Amino acid sequence: MKLEMKDQPGQLVAALKPISAVGGNIIAVIHQRETSTATETLDVQIVLELPEGRLPNLLELLRAQGVSVVRIGEERLLYECTLIMIGHLMHTDLSDTVDQIDRTGSAEVTELSLVMPAIDAPSSARITIRSTTRAEMKRAIRILYAVAEQKNLLIIEPLEDA
Amino acid sequence: MRIALLGFGSVGQGIARAILAKDLDIIVTGLADSRSGTIDAGGIDLLAALARKGDGGPCGNPGVSPADVVAKAEYDVLVEVTPTNVETAEPALGHIRAALQRHKHVVTSNKGPIALAYPELRELAEANGVLLKYEATVCGAIPLIHAMQEGLAGNTISRLYGVFNGTCNYILTRMAEDALTYEQALAEARELGYAEADPTYDVEGIDAAIKLVILANTILDMHTTLDDVERTGITLLTPDALQLAEDLDCTIRLIGEIIPGAGVLRVSPRIVPKVHPLVVEGTLNAVTVEADLAGDLTFIGKGAGSTETASAVIGDLLYIRDRHVQGS
Ligand SMILES: NC(=O)c1ccc[n+]([C@@H]2O[C@H](COP(=O)([O-])OP(=O)(O)OC[C@H]3O[C@@H](n4cnc5c(N)ncnc54)[C@H](OP(=O)(O)O)[C@@H]3O)[C@@H](O)[C@H]2O)c1
Numbered sequence: 001m002k003l004e005m006k007d008q009p010g011q012l013v014a015a016l017k018p019i020s021a022v023g024g025n026i027i028a029v030i031h032q033r034e035t036s037t038a039t040e041t042l043d044v045q046i047v048l049e050l051p052e053g054r055l056p057n058l059l060e061l062l063r064a065q066g067v068s069v070v071r072i073g074e075e076r077l078l079y080e081c082t083l084i085m086i087g088h089l090m091h092t093d094l095s096d097t098v099d100q101i102d103r104t105g106s107a108e109v110t111e112l113s114l115v116m117p118a119i120d121a122p123s124s125a126r127i128t129i130r131s132t133t134r135a136e137m138k139r140a141i142r143i144l145y146a147v148a149e150q151k152n153l154l155i156i157e158p159l160e161d162a
Numbered sequence: 163m164r165i166a167l168l169g170f171g172s173v174g175q176g177i178a179r180a181i182l183a184k185d186l187d188i189i190v191t192g193l194a195d196s197r198s199g200t201i202d203a204g205g206i207d208l209l210a211a212l213a214r215k216g217d218g219g220p221c222g223n224p225g226v227s228p229a230d231v232v233a234k235a236e237y238d239v240l241v242e243v244t245p246t247n248v249e250t251a252e253p254a255l256g257h258i259r260a261a262l263q264r265h266k267h268v269v270t271s272n273k274g275p276i277a278l279a280y281p282e283l284r285e286l287a288e289a290n291g292v293l294l295k296y297e298a299t300v301c302g303a304i305p306l307i308h309a310m311q312e313g314l315a316g317n318t319i320s321r322l323y324g325v326f327n328g329t330c331n332y333i334l335t336r337m338a339e340d341a342l343t344y345e346q347a348l349a350e351a352r353e354l355g356y357a358e359a360d361p362t363y364d365v366e367g368i369d370a371a372i373k374l375v376i377l378a379n380t381i382l383d384m385h386t387t388l389d390d391v392e393r394t395g396i397t398l399l400t401p402d403a404l405q406l407a408e409d410l411d412c413t414i415r416l417i418g419e420i421i422p423g424a425g426v427l428r429v430s431p432r433i434v435p436k437v438h439p440l441v442v443e444g445t446l447n448a449v450t451v452e453a454d455l456a457g458d459l460t461f462i463g464k465g466a467g468s469t470e471t472a473s474a475v476i477g478d479l480l481y482i483r484d485r486h487v488q489g490s
Contacts, residue, residue: 082410084403084433113409115402124402126409154398156407158433159323159417159440 003046004071011067012044018061025049027078043070049078049133079137080110082128083144087153089114089123097147098127107131107140163483166192166237166266168228168257169244170211170221173271173298176472177241178208188479192235196244199226201235232257233264239482241475242270243298248363248372248388251275255283262286262294267486269478271298271471277375277388284380293486295478296380300373301326301447303470304463305477310381310451317453319382323419324440324449326373326429328465329357329364330396330416332445334404334431338413341401356445366395367429370418374427382422392428399431407433413441 005011012029019026028047050058055072062069089097098109111128129144131137141157148155167174167190174195181188189205195215200206200222211221232240240261244254251274258268258275262283270276275283276296287294297307310319325331329351336347348365351357363369371391378384396416407414410433417432417440434441439460442448447465452458464470 082433084406084414086398086400086403113406115406117400117402122398122400124400124406126406154394154431156403156414156431156433158412159415159438 003048003069005044005046005067005069014065015044015046015062015067018058018065019046019048019050021061022054022058023051024054024058047078079131079134080128081131081137081141082111082126082158083141084124084126084156085144085148085153086124086156087122087148087151089125089153090116092151092153094125097144097151097153100143100147101129101140104136104140104143106133106136163188163239163479164191164237165239165241165479166190166194166231166235166261167241167243168194168231168254169242169272170195170215171243171245172468173243173471173475174241175212175215176468176470177243177475178212180469180472180476182208182212186476186480187483188476191237192231193221194226194228194231195221198222198224199228199231201226201231203236228253228257229260232260237266239267239269239479241479242268242272242275243475244272246273246372248274248277248368251278255279258283258294259286262290262292265290265292267292267294267482269295269298269475269482271296271475273299273369273372273376276380277372280376280379293482295482296376297478298471298474300376301449301461301463302328302465302467303473304447304449304461304465305474306449306451306461307377307381308477308481309459309461310377314451314453314456314459317455319422319451319453321419321421321452322377322382322449323417324460325415325442325447326370326418326449326465327364327367327416328445328447329361330367330370331442331447332356333365333396334399334413334415335443337399337401338404338408341405343401344397344399365397367393367416367418370416370429371427374418374420374429378420378422378427382420384420384422384425384427386427390427392426392430394430396431411436415441 026048030045102108110130114125117123129140192201193206198220215221242254254272255275261268276299332351333347336342371393375386378386412433412435414431415434418429420427440448448462450460
């Protein structure tokens with residue numbers, strides 16, 4: 001998740017404290033000069049991981065500290081994992097395979113490259129999954145394996161975790 | 163030091179040639195292949211035995227069996243280099259037991275007995291005051307077992323992973339290089355002598371899985387069998403899949419992995435960045451060990467071959483000689 005705020009003196013420190021107070025994890029603090037705005041103020045973006053359901057609590061704490069949050073970013077899928085699948089992907093309903101992951105709500109397929117082979121030969125695809133947390137990624141991959149088992153697909157995982 | 167050599171194929175002959183070529187102070191007093199054997203307390207003429215074998219003949223007399231050599235020859239160390247049997251480990255297992263019971267050290271390149279019966283054999287060796295060494299069973303020339311038992315003693319290993327099978331690595335290298343199909347790359351590996359007529363054992367990941375079991379049971383204090391290894395081979399891989407990996411500057415390798423803390427033992431094709439140290443070419447093997455004190459170490463070398471595997475056997479022999487064999 002991404003929080004954006006004006007970089008006024010003291011705001012950054014005031015913003016960071018409540019994040020850890022609600023059990024959040026700061027991943028990056030980015031200063032960004034927005035040339036489009038007339039005043040050319042510095043914006044600060046904080047990229048962070050937050051346990052489920054803590055956002056209202058955090059916003060309240062931030063407000064109490066006098067920090068004005070300009071925008072709450074939609075981009076909340078921080079973990080990414082790219083795998084390769086081999087098998088009769090089309091015959092076994094590829095969109096259903098993708099759906100089963102998307103349906104979790106906490107992980108989704110963000111990219112899919114499919115190579116169509118000769119008729120009846122197994123096809124190969126590269127699938128990128130993004131998720132909010134490491135645990136959700138593990139769960140998504142478990143779902144993918146379960147689907148692969150049913151549909152007789154081979155899954156090739158990366159050597160290192162996302 | 164006197165040795166009895168059981169098995170006179172690729173590895174056995176490699177050992178013989180190294181003994182002939184170098185001043186290793188090793189004499190062979192017993193020798194057997196599948197059809198014959200010979201015993202000579204004064205030292206067998208290895209050059210003549212190699213010549214007989216080269217002509218397609220037996221290495222010794224049809225009247226002398228491997229069991230005779232084990233039971234009757236005068237030797238300090240039995241060198242057991244016969245084919246691997248992953249179901250029963252026989253007849254090697256029986257020969258190794260018999261030698262240990264005779265208070266003879268044993269060095270083997272045969273994965274069967276070590277993967278299936280290490281605890282029993284180790285106990286038997288200890289009870290008889292002798293050593294059992296098996297460096298050549300895992301990754302040929304790479305002294306991985308010695309490194310882990312001696313050099314890394316005192317470290318806790320959190321993960322060990324790598325390329326344990328040269329045949330698969332060759333096939334995958336060729337599929338990636340020239341967009342060959344699995345079948346084409348396998349045919350090429352066969353022509354070059356890198357794959358057996360029946361490649362199942364290599365391409366289904368069984369060979370790599372056995373090596374994991376050996377490392378897990380003999381070094382990492384685990385109690386596993388071949389069935390505990392989650393295993394996927396490379397037979398279903400497509401050139402398209404390798405290309406999809408290539409698009410990300412990655413490739414696909416058959417990786418064996420042990421995570422002792424999580425009880426993970428697995429052999430499967432994995433996507434690996436091309437710049438990763440485990441991405442080695444051709445028939446090479448490569449293993450990374452994550453150790454708490456030492457940090458990460460990666461070993462790369464030849465996992466098979468006559469001379470290369472003989473190197474590991476000879477290393478074990480000289481280890482035993484330097485510590486245990488008196489007056490030779
Ligand atoms: N080659 C490698 O690079 C390598 C690397 C690591 C480990 N290893 C292991 O080392 C062992 C030997 O491999 P290798 O490549 O040398 O095999 P190989 O070339 O097939 O030679 C096997 C030898 O064992 C003999 N033999 C077969 N059954 C026997 C029996 N019942 N009693 C006595 N001798 C018997 C064969 O006799 P004949 O000559 O009469 O057929 C042959 O001389 C295997 O367990 C293998 O897994 C090999």
